[in-house]
Amino acid sequence: MIKVVEAHCICCACPTTIVGTTEQGETVYARYRWGHLSVRIDPREDPPFEGAAGEWIFSEQIGDEFDGCLAYEELRELTKGLIEWPNGSDL
Numbered sequence: 001m002i003k004v005v006e007a008h009c010i011c012c013a014c015p016t017t018i019v020g021t022t023e024q025g026e027t028v029y030a031r032y033r034w035g036h037l038s039v040r041i042d043p044r045e046d047p048p049f050e051g052a053a054g055e056w057i058f059s060e061q062i063g064d065e066f067d068g069c070l071a072y073e074e075l076r077e078l079t080k081g082l083i084e085w086p087n088g089s090d091l
Contacts, residue, residue: 014068035063
């Protein structure tokens, strides 16, 4: 299980993009675009593109091709077996 200790929303509109940091200091990058949710992880200290160039650890088509907005709570629910995200009352 990957534990994210800090997360923030880079873009809450389309595409929804959330970046976080794991307990080990890795960058987690989640993006929802064209109905597709992808989550990547990058161990580099200062990853390029805020972690978008990291290794894909989750990839799932969950909406239609015009969908690009995803609530943080839905992200938490969809990835709950793989990633533990922090509470998101401020995201």
